[in-house]
Amino acid sequence: MTIVEDPESRQRILEIEVRGKRGVGWCKSMPGAVKPYERIRDRLKPLRGKKGEEVVLQKRKPTDQLFPGSYLKMFNNLLDRQELKLDRDGKPRTAYSLRHTYICLRLMEGADVYAIAKNCRTSVEMIEKFYAAHIKNTLDASIINVRKPKQSFAKPKAQKAAPQV
CATH class of the missing domain: 1.10.10 (Arc Repressor Mutant, subunit A)
Structure with missing residues (x-):
C-alpha cells in the first residue's frame, strides 16, 4: 500500500495492490482512508517476551503486516x-x-x-x-430524464425593409 497524491483531486489516497482470481491488480482508496491507515501503520508493535516479562513496544518495519x-x-x-x-x-x-x-x-x-x-x-x-x-x-430523475431543447419550427418573421433615402 502506498500513499500518493491523486492528480485530479489533489488529495492523498492509497494505491492498494490486490490479489484475486484475476491475478494482481491495483485499486485506489477514498481520501478518508489515508489517516486511519497512517494511524495503524504508525502504531508501535508489541513484542511478546517470556511469561512475566514486560511487553516491549517496537517501531514496525515496512515489511510487517498491519494485521498479523x-x-x-x-x-x-x-x-x-x-x-x-x-x-x-x-x-x-x-x-x-x-x-x-x-x-x-x-x-x-x-x-x-x-x-x-x-x-x-x-x-x-x-x-x-x-x-x-x-x-x-436513490436515482436522480433529473439526470435520467434529460432531453435536448426542442427546436423551434416557427417561420422566421419578415424583416422590415430599411427606408430608402
Missing part, C-alpha cells in the same frame, strides 16, 4: 461488539459487505460505473446485476 492475526476474526469481533453482525434483513454481515457498501455509495454519489468496475476489478454487468438494483430509489 486473522483480519476476519478481528472484523467479526468488531461487528459483534458494535451489534452490527446482522443487516436489516437479518443476514450476517461479512467483510465482503464493505465492498457492496463502497460500490453502492459510489453509484449514489454519481461516480462513473465503468470507473467503479475497474477500481473494484469487476465488470459493469456485475455492478448492474448485483449492486445497482439496491439503489433504484
